[in-house]
Amino acid sequence: MSRRLILTAVSGVVLALSAAGPSFAENIPPIATDPLNGAWEDLAETEGNLLSGAQFAQLTSLAYQTAVVRVCDSHTLDKDAVGKALDKLLTEAEQKLAPEQQDERTAAILIAFGARYGLFIxxxxxxxxxxCGSAATLKEGADNLPLFLK
Incomplete structure (x- = not known):
């Protein structure tokens, strides 16, 4: 899959998610997760070592902040920054992959992003x-977490 195609796909995902509505990393403020803990655990079990722990944290943060924009008023998303961050996650492999392996990895990462986005919704x-209160808290003091909310 070409870099241009990946950027187009990423941009499309971001635009679709942000246009759809109003304007498990440890660093994300806790939310009422008790009813969904099993779903989060199942998701984590299926992903294996697709990404490093830090990359999974960033993917989760991206999905969380995208969900915030969908659900909470008064937040917007820096779409360019999200696109660049997703592109980096999609193209940064620890080892050189064959084209078909890269396509499978890209698809798996986008599915992982979508699963997280859905769980946050x-x-x-x-x-x-x-x-939405946790989003406001994050926005005020995102210490070492990249902030994509405006």
Whole structure:
């Protein structure tokens, strides 16, 4: 898959997610996750070593912040920064992969992003006030976490 095609796909995902609505990393403030803990655990079990721990944290943060924009008012997303961050995750492999392996890796990462996004949307609708409050807290003090919210 060419870099241009990846960037186009990433941009499309970001635009689609952000246009769809209003404007498990440890660093993301806790949300009402008890009912969804099993889903998060199942997701983690299926992903293996697709990405490093730090990369999974960044992917989760991207999905969280994208879900915030979908659910909470008064937040927007820096689409360019999200696109670049996703592109980096998609193209940064620890080893050289054959083209078909890279395509499979890219698809798996995008699926992992979508699964996280969906779980965060579900969490948001369990307790929207808490979810959106955590986003405001993150926005105020995202210490070592890249912030994509405006």
């Amino acid at each position: 579900a969490e948001a609708h369990l307790d929207k006030k808490t979810f």
